[in-house]
Amino acid sequence: MKKHKETLSRFGINKTQFRIDLLSLFFDCKSSLTIHEIFERFNKKINKVTIYRALESFEQKGLIHQVPDKNNLKKYSLCNLDTCSPYSHNHQHGHFICYSCDQTFCLDNSTIKILKTSSGHIVKNYNLILEGYCTDCNSSQTISQN
């Protein structure tokens, strides 16, 4: 928890207990979270407006970013805290959406590395979406087939 408090300070975000818990939720989550999922994780005890404001502030300060969602809901994932900052998001990674569980995963940028297009444009950001079965769903599929 101390680590999360320090992260909030470093990114210039007010350290309320809720925001500390919210950040740790993102750290524990391997995929991404919608406002509704966050609301459920806090047992509906936190007002949705509070959640929405915290997410906005986290996004502005470079802690989390919006990721594509199958149902076009607002969905967020943790940023790479070494490359994103209160000044700018710096993402060069694509996203993976699972057909089975609908989760969105950030792909690490070693999966696909495009820094310069063949025509010489410099790539700073991209919205690349891959779809298929995530590791969890893929392994449960294999089991049910046997």
Ligand SMILES: [Zn+2]
């Ligand atoms: Zn970011």
Ligand SMILES: [Zn+2]
């Ligand atoms: Zn899945």
Ligand SMILES: [Zn+2]
């Ligand atoms: Zn991402």
